[in-house]
Amino acid sequence: MSQSIETVLTEDRSFPPSDEFRGAARLADRSTYEQMWRRSIDDPEGFFGEVARELPWLEPFTSVLDWSGAPVARWFDGGKLNVSHVCLDQHVEAGRGDEVALIWEGEPGDERTFTYAELLAEVCRFANVLKARGVSKGDRVAIYMPMIPEAAMAMLACARIGAIHSVVFGGFSAQSLTDRIEDGGCTAVITADGGWRRGSILALKDAVDEAVQDQAQVHTVLCVRRTEQAVAWSEGRDVWLHEALDGVSDECAPEPMDAEDVLFLLYTSGSTGKPKGIVHTTGGYIVGAYLSTRYVFDLRPGDTYWCTADVGWITGHSYIVYGPLANGARMVMYEGAPNAPHEGRFWELCEKHRVSIFYTAPTAIRAFMKWGDAHVEKYDLSSLRLLGTVGEPINPAAWIWYREKVGGSRCPIVDTWWQTETGSIMLTPLPGMSATKPGSAMTPFFGVDAAILDEEGNEVGHGEGGLLAIRRPWPSMLRGIWGDEERYHDTYWSRWDGRYYMAGDGARRDADGNFWIMGRVDDVLNVSGHRLSTMEVESALVSHEGVVEAAVVARPDDLTGEAIVAFVIPTDEVADDGGLALGVLLKAHVAAEIGKLARPAEIRVSPRLPKTRSGKIMRRLLRAIAAGEEIRQDTTTLEDPTILDELRTGVKA
Numbered sequence: 034m035s036q037s038i039e040t041v042l043t044e045d046r047s048f049p050p051s052d053e054f055r056g057a058a059r060l061a062d063r064s065t066y067e068q069m070w071r072r073s074i075d076d077p078e079g080f081f082g083e084v085a086r087e088l089p090w091l092e093p094f095t096s097v098l099d100w101s102g103a104p105v106a107r108w109f110d111g112g113k114l115n116v117s118h119v120c121l122d123q124h125v126e127a128g129r130g131d132e133v134a135l136i137w138e139g140e141p142g143d144e145r146t147f148t149y150a151e152l153l154a155e156v157c158r159f160a161n162v163l164k165a166r167g168v169s170k171g172d173r174v175a176i177y178m179p180m181i182p183e184a185a186m187a188m189l190a191c192a193r194i195g196a197i198h199s200v201v202f203g204g205f206s207a208q209s210l211t212d213r214i215e216d217g218g219c220t221a222v223i224t225a226d227g228g229w230r231r232g233s234i235l236a237l238k239d240a241v242d243e244a245v246q247d248q249a250q251v252h253t254v255l256c257v258r259r260t261e262q263a264v265a266w267s268e269g270r271d272v273w274l275h276e277a278l279d280g281v282s283d284e285c286a287p288e289p290m291d292a293e294d295v296l297f298l299l300y301t302s303g304s305t306g307k308p309k310g311i312v313h314t315t316g317g318y319i320v321g322a323y324l325s326t327r328y329v330f331d332l333r334p335g336d337t338y339w340c341t342a343d344v345g346w347i348t349g350h351s352y353i354v355y356g357p358l359a360n361g362a363r364m365v366m367y368e369g370a371p372n373a374p375h376e377g378r379f380w381e382l383c384e385k386h387r388v389s390i391f392y393t394a395p396t397a398i399r400a401f402m403k404w405g406d407a408h409v410e411k412y413d414l415s416s417l418r419l420l421g422t423v424g425e426p427i428n429p430a431a432w433i434w435y436r437e438k439v440g441g442s443r444c445p446i447v448d449t450w451w452q453t454e455t456g457s458i459m460l461t462p463l464p465g466m467s468a469t470k471p472g473s474a475m476t477p478f479f480g481v482d483a484a485i486l487d488e489e490g491n492e493v494g495h496g497e498g499g500l501l502a503i504r505r506p507w508p509s510m511l512r513g514i515w516g517d518e519e520r521y522h523d524t525y526w527s528r529w530d531g532r533y534y535m536a537g538d539g540a541r542r543d544a545d546g547n548f549w550i551m552g553r554v555d556d557v558l559n560v561s562g563h564r565l566s567t568m569e570v571e572s573a574l575v576s577h578e579g580v581v582e583a584a585v586v587a588r589p590d591d592l593t594g595e596a597i598v599a600f601v602i603p604t605d606e607v608a609d610d611g612g613l614a615l616g617v618l619l620k621a622h623v624a625a626e627i628g629k630l631a632r633p634a635e636i637r638v639s640p641r642l643p644k645t646r647s648g649k650i651m652r653r654l655l656r657a658i659a660a661g662e663e664i665r666q667d668t669t670t671l672e673d674p675t676i677l678d679e680l681r682t683g684v685k686a
């Protein structure tokens with residue numbers, strides 16, 4: 034039976050960019066966008082061939098797209114290039130070597146700045162150290178680092194010599210690191226003694242020691258000195274970077290890579306299943322990262338750009354390292370937590386470095402809202418001209434707060450939808466053109482042919498929800514799952530017989546054709562035969578002043594098929610009644626906002642929610658709790674496992 038997802042959320046507000054913003058923007062009118070987008074779909078060879086030729090190739094490509102091996106695309110065959118050369122050398126060679134590439138702030142307040150020429154020299158030295166340790170083209174190197182400049186340098190150094198990097202987020206456990214090292218067959222690990230996180234040391238080297246215990250193929254652990262506590266040392270295997278750099282040349286010719294050579298692996302677990310090593314290659318990836326950074330962030334000379342993600346996520350790859358550097362941007366990078374040493378830290382840094390473009394996640398925005406407006410209001414944020422969000426659907430209340438409190442009601446917000454798998458931004462407003470709507474990712478980016486389908490692969494009408502699908506290859510798409518071709522086909526291409534890439538998200542288009550993401554399809558609720566998006570019920574809950582954050586799941590119900598269970602974090606301390614009174618109010622509130630159909634059967638008030646380390650709510654755990662089941666699932670990606678007991682024993686309204 035084909036069934037679409039019903040939409041119950043209506044959001045009519047719309048915010049066009051100011052004349053001032055539009056006047057200076059790279060792309061300011063819809064007809065130009067439509068022409069460019071149309072050409073990118075009808076003539077991808079022409080469109081992306083031209084874009085790719087804006088980058089410096091070591092040897093020109095002979096074909097643009099080859100889709101004969103679908104669903105594995107080949108872009109820019111015959112061409113050779115090196116991503117570190119694209120990101121660094123080209124700017125130095127063009128005489129921009131003295132321009133600032135990276136302004137870095139450590140959590141304790143230390144600061145380092147690198148020009149393009151300096152960054153190039155550091156990357157070459159780093160690359161020479163890797164070579165001296167026997168790392169060569171095609172080898173896999175795990176990077177497990179704090180957010181320090183050496184994290185970006187390590188990635189670029191691997192790229193320079195053609196080694197494949199696999200960055201593992203520094204908050205992951207030793208076990209998660211082992212799994213990824215093993216799956217990727219990594220032979221070297223780059224790490225640091227530790228990183229600063231809310232005033233304490235994240236002991237990275239200790240975790241690496243544990244992780245590589247039974248990984249005999251790991252011959253080198255290259256360690257950056259950052260936190261300076263004592264660490265165990267395995268002679269022969271372990272090497273301090275600062276010692277290895279002594280006397281090393283700052284010249285290292287970039288390895289000419291085939292456009293389809295693998296650039297990196299990045300593991301994604303999302304909220305379900307065994308991590309998948311997503312494979313990205315060289316030419317298409319850098320073209321996608323370059324083009325999207327340029328247009329979505331409207332990057333121009335004089336901008337200072339800050340993306341607050343960690344390099345452990347795809348956002349850090351594409352929008353801290355590769356996209357901004359390929360564009361010659363000046364950017365800020367920060368080591369620590371947003372509330373260390375105080376809740377205004379991000380805004381303090383925006384003021385200090387006159388940040389003009391700021392990109393963060395909805396989960397962070399909701400935390401700022403909770404901490405209170407005073408932390409934002411204290412700082413001069415007049416340098417900001419553009420804001421962005423990524424990672425999950427943003428509820429309208431948070432969007433409006435971001436716009437007003439951070440953006441001074443002056444900055445457009447780009448709500449960018451994409452995935453580890455897509456490599457770069459897929460659905461997004463273009464800030465000089467779009468009248469943005471709170472909660473909408475708006476329009477497809479160049480080369481993106483998106484559709485919303487029912488289970489059978491028929492397009493649903495505007496206003497109806499369905500499954501988000503992409504119709505044809507785009508340059509930065511994944512080329513597969515490391516070591517598991519079959520899983521690549523099954524996960525992304527089997528639903529509609531290879532005709533579409535299945536993103537796994539629910540979405541709808543409004544009457545104007547704009548896209549609204551409704552969350553992962555695994556999370557869809559089915560109440561009395563109505564399929565509802567968790568995100569919309571959550572938005573209704575969060576629109577109540579007593580709620581900071583909400584997560585909604587279904588539990589089996591004899592009467593309605595599924596019943597809605599909502600877990601909510603209150604704005605104030607949980608009251609003496611355990612949140613009972615709030616729960617009663619919220620049920621009525623949701624019924625009033627959306628309708629009785631969506632009224633939660635049960636509300637649990639709790640100070641926290643279970644999240645992955647990237648801030649995504651783990652609804653599969655909440656589903657088990659709501660159904661009263663034992664948790665037998667993998668909880669290794671959970672940020673704080675003690676939450677589960679708390680939620681299980683909490684008061685229910």
Ligand code: WT7
Nearest residue numbers: 348423424425426448449450451452453538550
């Ligand atoms: C999933 C991908 C893309 C970088 C960070 C996450 C969700 C992402 C949005 C958005 C609604 C979003 C989707 C997607 N998502 N951006 N703007 N609006 N949902 O990468 O870990 O691969 O997660 O994040 O569910 O499928 P990821």
